[in-house]
Amino acid sequence: MSDSEHSPSDSSPxxxxxxxxxxxxxxxxxxxxxxxxxxxxxxxxTAIFAALTDMVDLHGEEDVASMMADLPDRIRNGEFSLKRxx
Numbered sequence: 001m002s003d004s005e006h007s008p009s010d011s012s013p014x015x016x017x018x019x020x021x022x023x024x025x026x027x028x029x030x031x032x033x034x035x036x037x038x039x040x041x042x043x044x045x046t047a048i049f050a051a052l053t054d055m056v057d058l059h060g061e062e063d064v065a066s067m068m069a070d071l072p073d074r075i076r077n078g079e080f081s082l083k084r085x086x
Contacts, residue, residue, distance in 0.1 A: 013021060026047075033043050055064045074080070 012018075030043060030047070034040065052064065052068075055067070059067070
């Protein structure tokens with residue numbers, strides 16, 4: 001098979017689809033850990049640690065620190081709040 005037959009656009013999901021899949025898998029693992037008795041606060045702290053260590057491996061400490069500099073404002077602005085309209 002030629003390289004064009006294995007191109008990312010043919011076999012890989014789009015960026016949005018990858019994000020959806022990743023979130024589904026993480027939430028499944030999260031639910032599994034909770035069902036095994038892991039406390040939500042410990043699970044959250046561990047997930048943040050795992051995410052940040054991967055980010056530092058990929059981008060370096062200074063770049064990740066810069067990316068995280070506006071995190072308090074983003075949190076306060078509700079970017080990470082899951083609100084549902086009823």
